[in-house]
Amino acid sequence: MSRPTDVTVNVAAIRPRLPDPMDAPVLRWGVLGTGWIAERFVAALRRNTRQVVTAVASRDGARGAAFAGRHGIARVHDDAGALAADPEVDIVYVATPHPAHVGGALAAIDAGTHVLVEKPLGLDAAEATRIAERAAAAGVYCAEALWTFFLPRFDVVRQVLESGVIGPLRTVLAEYGEYLPDGHRAMDPALAGGSLLDLGIYPVALASRLLGEPRRVLATGDANRFGVNAQTGALVQDDAGALAVLYTGLSGSTPTTATIAGTRGAIELPGPFYQPGDVIVRTWADGEILRYTEPAVAHEALYWEAAAVARDVAAGRTQSRERPLADSIAALRLMDAVRERLGVSYVRTNEGVA
Ligand SMILES: NC(=O)c1ccc[n+]([C@@H]2O[C@H](COP(=O)([O-])OP(=O)(O)OC[C@H]3O[C@@H](n4cnc5c(N)ncnc54)[C@H](OP(=O)(O)O)[C@@H]3O)[C@@H](O)[C@H]2O)c1
Incomplete structure (x- = not known):
């Protein structure tokens, strides 16, 4: 694996910087x-x-x-x-x-x-x-x-993005489909069920983090027999022309991968992209320049967010640097825009949400 000549960071040597x-x-x-x-x-x-x-x-x-x-x-x-x-x-x-x-x-x-x-x-x-x-x-x-942003894997992604090795962002592909059974909370309209808030929040949060405020949002989807959103496809474009292609659904499991592509290369996150796992970086000029691997321990890795929060509180911070509240709000703004295109609304009633 060789290094691109115009990037000062040694991308091949990038490792998570998170404290124990x-x-x-x-x-x-x-x-x-x-x-x-x-x-x-x-x-x-x-x-x-x-x-x-x-x-x-x-x-x-x-x-x-x-x-x-x-x-x-x-x-x-x-x-x-x-x-x-x-x-x-x-x-x-x-x-x-x-x-x-x-x-x-x-x-x-x-x-x-x-x-x-x-x-x-x-x-x-x-x-x-x-x-x-x-x-x-x-x-x-x-x-x-939003535990993804606290994981060692994402710290690697952050450093690769900061290195500039993939060039200006052009494309984000992110999807998350999972088969959820009939009795699942996500089938209940009164609990604001559907794929969007449970699963779709991950691709939406990734796109929102990478693209910033969208200029254009297109979306289409359908509901299942319980009346909750079953699947959604969305296209999001920012002012610089970067485009995100997003999918979420609860009727079947999909690879749940993400790709972040720039003009010079791409970061691939094999599925499930929102959990612990690998980071592969390729440039068009040099091929694979980084393959970071960590154990795919799934939800056992929830402790990373707790440790980061404990450090924040001890340091007197009132927000997370990994997941600032402005990012959480921006992701929901994008989710609101997607829902608006789909005609999905959450109206609070005495019984819950309708
Ligand atoms: N980070 C991740 O990977 C991940 C994975 C799954 C879920 N989540 C998130 O975690 C949250 C909970 O999801 P979950 O899958 O754990 O849900 P869950 O299994 O249904 O558990 C939710 C718990 O909340 C309590 N609760 C309070 N008000 C409730 C109400 N009106 N109806 C039902 N339960 C109520 C219940 O505990 P009591 O009956 O004891 O009060 C219930 O056991 C959601 O925000 C979800 O998006 C995150």
């Missing part, structure tokens, strides 16, 4: 929700960091107690407010369905407690902005747990 998660200062975490991601987040923290989970909140006492028992958690609460007000909790991790993110986040912020909110930050850009403004006013830490 075991060295991150210890935060006392309170977990809101006891579902799929909460299980994995807590287990990953316990195995890979010194972070301590002191409390959990569940709408159901028995479920909360069972979760606490499985993970050695001492304190169980029955709602977001009690969790956030617990003096043994430094930071709340909001692991609830999407319509409950804003409520969970604001409960923490209003109690003066830091908060890490599962993706997406809110149902739309307006909710995300509300959360961000309230966190800023309260002076507490707030970030979206």
Whole structure:
């Protein structure tokens, strides 16, 4: 593998620069929700960091107690407010369905407690902005747990982009399709179900991060028999002409790869691109110049975001450098534009979202 002559960084030598998660200062975490991601987040923290989970909140006492028992958690609460007000909790991790993110986040912020909110930050850009403004006013830490941007893999991508080796950005291809069964939360319109917020947020967030504010957004898609968005294709173009081609769907699994191409070369992220995995860099002149490999440990890698957040809080930062709130809001602005093209809206009612 040779090096391109006009790039000063030795791209072949790029490795993640992330500090050891075991060295991150210890935060006392309170977990809101006891579902799929909460299980994995807590287990990953316990195995890979010194972070301590002191409390959990569940709408159901028995479920909360069972979760606490499985993970050695001492304190169980029955709602977001009690969790956030617990003096043994430094930071709340909001692991609830999407319509409950804003409520969970604001409960923490209003109690003066830091908060890490599962993706997406809110149902739309307006909710995300509300959360961000309230966190800023309260002076507490707030970030979206979009774990991709905290992974060692993405730190490699960041350095390759900064090196300039692929030249000015031209194209982003990103897709994420996964077969989700009928009983899944994503099939429920009242929980703002559909592929968009659960899976589509990853390609959308990547495009939004790389392209910035879009000039043009085209999208088409369809709904399934539950009335939630089943699949979507979107084209996004920025002022400089860079184009993103995005897909998401919940009826079947796709390779879930991403390619970031410039005028001189490309970064390939084999699937699933949003999880730990390889980074391959090719230039048109020199072929493959970097093949970075890391174990594909899937959600076991959720601890990277927790370690980064713990460092942020200890340093007195109120936002994440890996996932600033402006980026979370921008991604939802793009998602709002896609939804508008599809005619998909989330209207809050007493029963949930319609
Ligand atoms: N980073 C990732 O790779 C990843 C993967 C999957 C999901 N996520 C995100 O994590 C969040 C939760 O997803 P999940 O798959 O863990 O969902 P889930 O399995 O349905 O769990 C959500 C939990 O939230 C609580 N909850 C509070 N209000 C609720 C309501 N109105 N309806 C249902 N449950 C409610 C429930 O716990 P109690 O009944 O105990 O209150 C439930 O177990 C979502 O934002 C999702 O996008 C991220």
